[in-house]
Amino acid sequence: NVAWSMRNRSPMIRIPDRRGAGTRIELRIPDPAANPYLALAVQLAAGLDGIATNADAREPVNTNIWEMSHRERRRLRIDDLPHNLEEACNELEKDTVITDALGEHIANHFLAAKRQEWQEYITQVSPWELDNYLAKY
Incomplete structure (x- = not known):
């Protein structure tokens, strides 16, 4: 908050x-x-x-x-x-105060790494999903 x-x-x-x-x-x-x-x-x-x-x-x-x-x-x-890493990346990208403080090189590489991390995270199948859906379907 x-x-x-x-x-x-x-x-x-x-x-x-x-x-x-x-x-x-x-x-x-x-x-x-x-x-x-x-x-x-x-x-x-x-x-x-x-x-x-x-x-x-x-x-x-x-x-x-x-x-x-x-x-x-x-x-x-x-x-x-922001509620998740994707929203945080979108907010960071719009914030010129922060991206200027980091510098273009660091800001761009940081955002690329965090967006890749988010993509890897959202493609994971959790143990809860396996336990609840594998036997049903």
Whole structure:
């Protein structure tokens, strides 16, 4: 969920209430499998772009997003992240801030590798499918 909070850990970004020298930003979405250098580079690029363009940070969401209805999330303008790797690749391809931060060479090769990974993933037959369909058909 694309949102931020000061107190709740369900949004993707948390900036704890305490201010001053102890202020920090918790970015809660990078996957442990992500390349930390690329992840940090695109997070910095996105943050700097947000500052440069005076992006709307929206109001903080200090309640548990997972307990909200779909209607309440829409009312608070809480967007969803892409639901699968294909959607994520399509969003990345459209995002010039991120592709510029990565550079054309890395962005193109990364997208090609991830699209190939998605194609391999969607052609797999899962154990559940075998267990449930093989004997029936």
